[in-house]
Amino acid sequence: MTIVELIEKANALEAKIADATGDERYELHQELHRALENIRAKGGSVPSHLRNLDLELVDEEVEDSFDNMPV
Numbered sequence: 001m002t003i004v005e006l007i008e009k010a011n012a013l014e015a016k017i018a019d020a021t022g023d024e025r026y027e028l029h030q031e032l033h034r035a036l037e038n039i040r041a042k043g044g045s046v047p048s049h050l051r052n053l054d055l056e057l058v059d060e061e062v063e064d065s066f067d068n069m070p071v
Contacts, residue, residue: 001038002042003039003043005043006038006039006044007039007044007047007050008040009035009046010032010035010036010039011050011070012049012051013028013031013032013035014032014049014053016018016028017029017053017057022045025057029057029061030059032050032053032054032057033054033057034055036050036051037070038053040042
């Protein structure tokens with residue numbers, strides 16, 4: 001895939017993530033993260049809104065992991 005195709009894929013995933021919940025949201029985030037890594041690997045620049053979304057989703061996953069910890 002070219003950088004442009006990867007960015008288009010990431011934008012499409014962004015729209016799907018907005019409507020997703022639970023495990024589907026997690027799987028879509030993993031796909032988004034791989035797409036962003038591929039953009040970087042090919043020498044492209046990741047748009048800031050996609051980079052921010054990736055970071056927000058990582059934070060969300062970390063928070064969710066603490067919800068399951070015994071107190």
